[in-house]
Amino acid sequence: MFPTMFGVSVLIFFMIQLIPGDPALLILGERATESSLKAVRINMGLDKPLHVQYGKFMYKLVQGDLGDSFRSNEPVTKEIAIFFPATIELSLVAIIIASFVGMVAGVISATKQYSIFDYSSMVFSIMGISMPIFWLGLIFILIFSVHLGWLPISGRLSAHMEVELVTGFVLLDSLITKNWAAFRDAFWHILLPGFTLSTIPMALVARITRSSMLEVLRQDYIRTANAKGLSPLVVHYKHALRNALIPIVTVIGLSFGILMGGAVLTETVFAWPGMGLWILNGVYSRDYNVVQGGVLLIAFIFILVNTVVDILYVWINPRIRVN
């Protein structure tokens, strides 16, 4: 995990260097004088060779310093603290919906292969993985917000609502502070983006659950379980599902990482004040430190999630436990 993180940080640092344009010029604007530009460059250490700059970057990184945003002049870490919980909250809601619905649909499909349920769930899931979710989000807004008026069109909370921030997760914080009105408001706000974001992982989980279960149901030990006289319920849910879980967990972990990338689109559509939107604005305004810090954080989370998946693997699969 740590070597990969190190490699990723090197990769990001040098990729950011490749972005054309002069940061000093961006900070000071078109009309800056050459001498003031130079002063800023020296001040930011841009006149030093790359490896020195990288050393400085890493030195600051391990201290939790990602530099300042050019636009707001605030430390990047401070901005992350604001935007990050929104993305995590949205991604968690999406992954929970996706895992639950996906696994149930997949297991039923596999145990009732070639049934009507199986066919329709497979059609839905192939549509799910083909879905342009930014479009789906717009269609949801069109139907549920514009036409039916049931759900709010965008944002995380209505303008008049306020939640005392404890963890940064609005749903959780409103619960902790027993602010029921805010909780309801936050809940209604997260529904559409949550479902939109869950589309692709839900389809992926349903598909992998089905194929993994079908694969497991062909195994010799399932025949053994049947020969023992166990009921189909025990055979499917005890003997088969436990073995089928291994690839399912991988897909859920991977999807969680992909969601963070996918959140950019959903956040754009629903004006959700999260990391994706923040990074995207950094990209628009060439705010290097924001892009660098944001991408680095998401990549680290992704690596972390993959490590957690590896640990779960071992828990599910005793064969690895011993080796």
Add this chain to the structure above:
Amino acid sequence: MSAEKKSDDKLITLKNITKHYPISSGSFGTRKGIVRAVDGVTLAINRGETLGLVGESGCGKSTLGRVMIRLEKPTEGEVRFNGKDLISLSRKEMSPLRNKIQIIFQDPYSSLNPRHTVGRIIGEGLQIHNKGSRAEQAQEVKRLMGLVGLRLDSVTSYPHEFSGGQRQRIGIARALALQPELIVCDEPVSALDVSIQAQVINLLLDLQKEFNLTYLFISHDLSVVRYISDRVAVMYLGRLVELASKDELYENPLHPYTTALLGAVPTADTKTRKKRTELSGDVPSPIAPPRGCHFHPRCSKAMPVCSDKTPEFKEHTKNHWIRCFLYDKKAKAA
């Protein structure tokens, strides 16, 4: 063609062949251990004979076969074919010798390229070594197909259209194409049904007679080995434990492992329903073989010396080689 007659006409000699595989693990490729697949095997095969090589799974018999045709490079040791040292040859120098040693595999499904036609598979060797014109190669392929009993009109068929036995014939034809002197038969009939197995064994014997072929016949089936071989070598955990002429080995096995192995074979002969000498325990892992004689933890006749020192592979009586302290007077006395 008895073994004794041409015992000094050695086609291939192996000297102290050792093949170790490192087991690496984790993302940094750290070494976890070494599999001692083959551990100091010395052996010679005479021209025109069939040497049977038996042993249980994981004993290193297949690895030995692959080293012999240089699909694997040994960690140590020397392979001499017709007097030439194969190991020191470069790939270019090896190329003409490739013709002379061929291999037939166990699995008739994975041993043929599924995307090539039968004609292409059999003719590939001719093509690689530029033997003759295209027309001559095609002619040769047909002749080989006839030789192994394949219908000539199946030359444009693909392997998946054949049964296991037929595929094995294709594999034999491929091996024969370059007119080899030595063929390593790596469990060639193990995957086949008995009736098909007999067809392939008959074919192998016919071909041997006709072209004076030399076989290394690797198998775990002791009855088949007894039938087809002139001499038999028994392998246990990477080492040879006994080597003798077939009749000598089956009638008068000396090594306790050989005795147990022969005793374990169920015989399809109801008159001699015998009491089995049952061997206890499993074959130990080749990663951590027991000290001393590899067989001592399962041996009913083990002595203190067996767990300490490794017995040497010695000629006990003429042409009967054995690796056991029971036949070493000095060790026994000590």
Add this chain to the structure above:
Amino acid sequence: MNMSMTKEKPSDMLIDEKKPGKKTKSHSPLIEALWRMRKNRIAVVGLIIILVFTIMAVFAPLLAPYDPLDQSLYDKLKPPAWLEGGGWKNPLGTDDFGRDIFSRLIYGARISMMVGFISVGIAFFVGTFLGAVSGYYRGITDTIIMRFIDMLLSFPYFLLAMVLMTILGPSLNNAMIAIGIVTIPRFARVVRGSVLDEYSKDYVQGARALGAGDARLIFFHILPNCMAPLIVQCTLGFGEAILECAALSFIGLGAQPPEPEWGAMLAQARALILRAWWVITFPGIMILLAVLGFNMLGDGLRDALDPKLRD
């Protein structure tokens, strides 16, 4: 050595289960698998969708009634033909510049198919090369290549494409390159896996025993047998590339207006969500259908080509 036929031919050698005349021609297993796929309804539907989009892309100038960039300020935001105020002049209505949506969608197919082709092309050649080298030579080469691939895989796919677009600058051509680059790891992994698999099989070892060299082993034996997963990967990658490109264009990093790219059309149409649903709906349906077509075909191909799922 005199190699003549055996005089007495053993009876057990004469029988061959292949009956003559029953089948006229033998086909390679790949062809047979593809032929079997015609029974797979989902794959056939996918193939038809792809064909329709291909025809649209190739014959766009003939099929589209208008130039996709032609503005007509008198015909702004006309609804589709079947709604009040719409007309068959613009069957799917017009956008806020009065451009014919139907024509723009057809030209959009051209862009999307090109995106798929070029992105998958880049990923296919680079990925296959890296994967084959990695799997065949193993050792240190493998370690270095795979470390790098793993690093690329440590980023969420779309995020990496975004960063690359920041470096390259927003444009359609750059989007194709960026998507191609982020798809390389998948091809490399698939190819490496299959090469490792095939290399260990006895037919490759048999060819080695005959004296075949590296080039022959790679190009004649191993790579042709890796075709099945590669074909599947290409098909699925094609759909994925169309989707990613539309997404990049949607957030303004891909195709730039006024190009009739579906994602870019959606980006422009967002502002009209309260006024003109059709401007939003149709481009999305086109993206969905195109991607769906490739995914359906890809699924069918996988089922037909994956021996594990056969029978």
Add this chain to the structure above:
Amino acid sequence: MPKTLLEVKGLTTHFFTDRGVARAVDDVNFELLEGETLSIVGESGCGKSVTALSIMGLIPHPPGKIISGSVHFNGTNLLNLSEREMRRIRGNKISMIFQEPMTSLNPVFKIGDQIAEVLKLHQNLNKKDARDRVIDLLNQVRIPSPEERVNDYPHQMSGGMRQRVMIAIALACDPKMIIADEPTTALDVTIQAQILSLMDHLSKSTGTSILLITHDLGVVAETAKNVVVMYAGRVVEKADVKSLFDDPLHPYTIGLMGSIPGIVAKDKKIRLDAIPGTVPNLFDLPDGCRFSRRCKDAFERCYKEEPELFDYKGGRKVRCWKYEEA
């Protein structure tokens, strides 16, 4: 005279696939006596495993289906039982051992739990009693230090040990009958000998009947009392083991014996008497006798009419026109 435990009559199982109907098992008859070891022998695709799965009611459906016949076990026709009733017999009155010990145990559960599962299911044992019984069973199948091994996962054991665990599962509820489908095929000879002698010992000490399915005539000769030879879905010969080996009747049986080195041909100077050709395709069986196309003795009638299972002296049966009058 021991009682008949299992009587299979006219059992016919077909598989309905895209390629057509595979007649995997066709009108199979045999009976198994109490305490007896009966062997079904034949090459791959002869229908021996499908017969076993048909008895257990474990034919995958679709595509497989039992078309007709009856399987009387202790007087009840298993084919008439509901799935629920059948489940009470599986693993309890009839249990099964499979060919592949490496894959037949569930990799994610401890072996002790996998054995205890049947005890809890069929005998309602509580946790402690089940554990005691598991250790007792592991002792019976001669697994050393069973108290520790109960907590092992299958991958921690060798193939031979796993097959012992499978036997322990099969024995757990003191079944009347065990179906062993190629129980030693995947094992090395020395381990095969251990397992065979263990099974032999257990069947003698518990009086359990064994239906042994194998392709290995050596195993048959050493373990079975009576033998059923199958070919292409049909029973072609039935005999006690001694008569079968001393005097095989059906040309297929004779061919099988001639094919194996060591029975007839002991040295390569004597040519193996191989059966020409290959097993017929079950989707497209030949007219007449199914063996006729490979038979050395076949005559006109063999190609047109299929012989029935004729009686032969000594209570033997053989499906061949040569023995019509006998």
